[in-house]
Amino acid sequence: MLLKLKDRLFATFLLLSLLPILFICFLFYKEAQEAVYGQYETSIGMHLNLIDEQLILYFRNMQNETSRLAEHPVLKVADSLSDVNSVRGVFLHFAYTHETVGNIHLLRDDLRTFSMREEAGWDRNSRRPFWLNPEDIGLKDSQIWLYSRLDQISNQKSMFVSQRVSNNEGKSIGILLVEIKLDVMATWLKTNVLHTHKELMVISPTGKILIHSDPDKLGKQVQGLSEYASLSRSIKNSHEGEVFSFRENGKLVYAYLQVSPSSGNVYVEWLPGDDITSRLDRLHIILLCTIIAIVGFSAYVAHRLSHWVRKPIYTLVEATDVLLKGDFSVRVPIQGMEEITMLERKFNQMAEQLHALIGREREYLQKELDQIVRSFYLAVEMKDPYTAGHTERVTHYALIIYDHMDPIDCQTVSRDDLRYASLMHDIGKVAIPDDVLLKNGRLTAEEYERMKQHSSIGADIVEQIESLAHVSPGVRHHHERWDGHGYPNRLKGEEIPLIGRILAVADTFDAMTSTRSYRKAMTATEAYEEILRGIQSQFDPKIVKVFQQAFDQGAFRIEQQNNHETAVLERLQKKQGQA
Incomplete structure (x- = not known):
């Protein structure tokens, strides 16, 4: 009788100790669900910002055109x-x-x-x-x-x-x-901006529907829609910039809400519900199987344990607490009776699966961000054949300088931040007219002023990407000068962000060693000497010193990187001669 009572009490203790493990399964599900939503929130948020910019530009242009007509x-x-x-x-x-x-x-x-x-x-x-x-x-x-x-x-x-x-x-x-x-x-908006995003509703601050996937709802007041009551309740319980769900005609619908700080328009975009539902269903199955496995295994082990398994149980509980704090690298030692060691192995397997799954989701998000950045800078290079390869070379040179800097100086800027800023530093050129950007020869004073706007435009674009907004100052100020005579804000000395000071040297070195329509490329040594002459006037002396050290060690090698630019120039010049 005493033995049965002891077994029952111990079994109860074991089940209670496994409750935190069950909780971490639900915690994992919540994080995985947020990761699924986060993928949509990042891409849709950027897309809606672009749509809002286009609408604002459209209305401004119509107002200006109407004023001229008057x-x-x-x-x-x-x-x-x-x-x-x-x-x-x-x-x-x-x-x-x-x-x-x-x-x-x-x-x-x-x-x-x-x-x-x-x-x-x-x-x-x-x-x-x-x-x-x-x-x-x-x-x-x-x-x-x-x-x-x-x-x-x-x-x-x-x-x-x-x-x-x-x-x-x-x-x-x-x-x-x-x-x-x-x-x-x-x-017009669907043809020029929306592309793959079709289920969109844009509401003016007065409640008038400006854009809707259903043409019959255009111009109506949003309060008159049949789904307004359900949608309104869901919006009140959700935060702006997040995916939320509501039921429309008995069907679960996912949507994304965003309010423009510039125009006051409200944007609601419906998401591919079948895709989200299928991904969440897989998570439900994994969670259910995990719960069944843990509960079944714990019930089996509870009948086989004895009084000397207390230490392994406590170890499991402590490891579970670590998991609850978000450390998925925790593992428990395999010790105790056979049944306990099975539980410990299952725990480690579960922790490894959780760690691997969260890692894959983070890696996926990182790849998505890299693809977005790559798409931006490739857009510039596709528009301007003279700068083909320029972005990647500037990034390469900037990282060389960073790798030779004092580790203490690197604490304020991460290597990834410098890489993203380098890849995006010329993205603003997409807004520069072709007759200025692609001009065969030197720019006039007016054209040069137009060209100088690319750094501010690029920074404004980067600021719209939430995960990259903090590197936008480097993009904005990579043409500032140490003596304060640069642009766009004529910053001086250490007022210039560190990323901007590094990019200034890397960008100038590549520009001088690249062939242009109005001049041939300098040799690496000539460009090196020119940068040394710009110390204290154009460039940060500390950055130039690091550049000099890296160059002397042979880190800056100019091989055949200008062959493509030379070929492009010859083809363009030949074509112009025939014309």
Whole structure:
């Protein structure tokens, strides 16, 4: 009887000691689930930032174009019905060059109406109603005057950009309204920006649906959607920038929410639910099998244990606590009776599987980040054949300098941060016009000022990548000079970030040893001597000293790296000669 009581008490103790192991299984599931969501959150967040930038740019351009249209001389003097054809011709030319424009109306203060196309509710004999509701896009840099028409004959899929029209004496004579067709704008956005992302809804700050995968929902108020109640509850319980789920018509739906800090627009993108569900189902199976194995094995072991297995049990409990703290490298020694050693082996196997799985997820995310960075800098090199290979060489030289620096100086910057900044340092050139970037010869002063913008543009792009935003100062300031005469912010001395100071030397060395349309490449020695002459003026003396040490040791070798550039130049020059 005493023996049975002892066995029961010990079995209870054993099961209680295994509860933390079961908890870590659930903890592992939660982390794996977050890793699955994180893959989507990173890619979708960047994509929605791009869409938001395109929408802001679109509305700004339409406002600017409308302002220029309002200054047209024909509109300033049109005051009678005899001028209808002239005004209509101006409107037709404007609409022809802007595919998203529907109708255009000039509503004069004297109640005369000039329209590009006759339309019910806009004719000259109708009353001038007050049915234009402002849509506050909330842009920081400039206010966009957008309106929606709210009367019964209005087209809900339209918005209007407005601009006051003044006569030649500067006196206001009316208001110009340019109609934007939301369905055409949605088609343009889908063709030029969305690509593979199709299930997207964009909501203005007033609740008007600007973009939706269902054309019938364009222009409606989001509060009127059938799924609004379920979606609203899910959004309230979720954080911005995270994947969340809700049920629509009894079906589980995954979505991503983001609010633009620039425009105030709300972006909701639906995710491929089948893909997420299948991946989470596999995790459910793994978790269930793990729980069954642990519970079954512990029940079997509980009947075979004796009083001398206390130490191995305590060891398991302590190891479990370490696992709970996130250290998946913990292992337990194989000791005790046969049943206990089986439990210890199973524990180690589980810990190894958890460690391997978390490691694979992290490695996958790292590869995703590397692919994103590679895609960015390859985009620059595909656009500019003169800089082919430049990014990788600058990265190579920058890492050589880093590897020869004092370890104490390297504590403020990691090697990976320097590598990413080097790979992204010229990404801003994607925004430089081809006639400047690809010019065959030296740039004019105006073109050079345009070219200098690439460092700031590149830094702004890198700042949008959450995991790389901290290296953007290095991208922004890699053209600063030690004496304060660089750009874009004329920083001086150690005000320049360390990454920027390293990149300045590496970038200059590669530029001088590369062939360009207006000069031949220097030898490595000539470039080396030129950099030494720039000490205290262009470059950080400490970085130049490290560069000098690495060069003297033979670390900077210029082999046949310029053959590609030379071949490109010869082909381009030959082509220009034939032309």
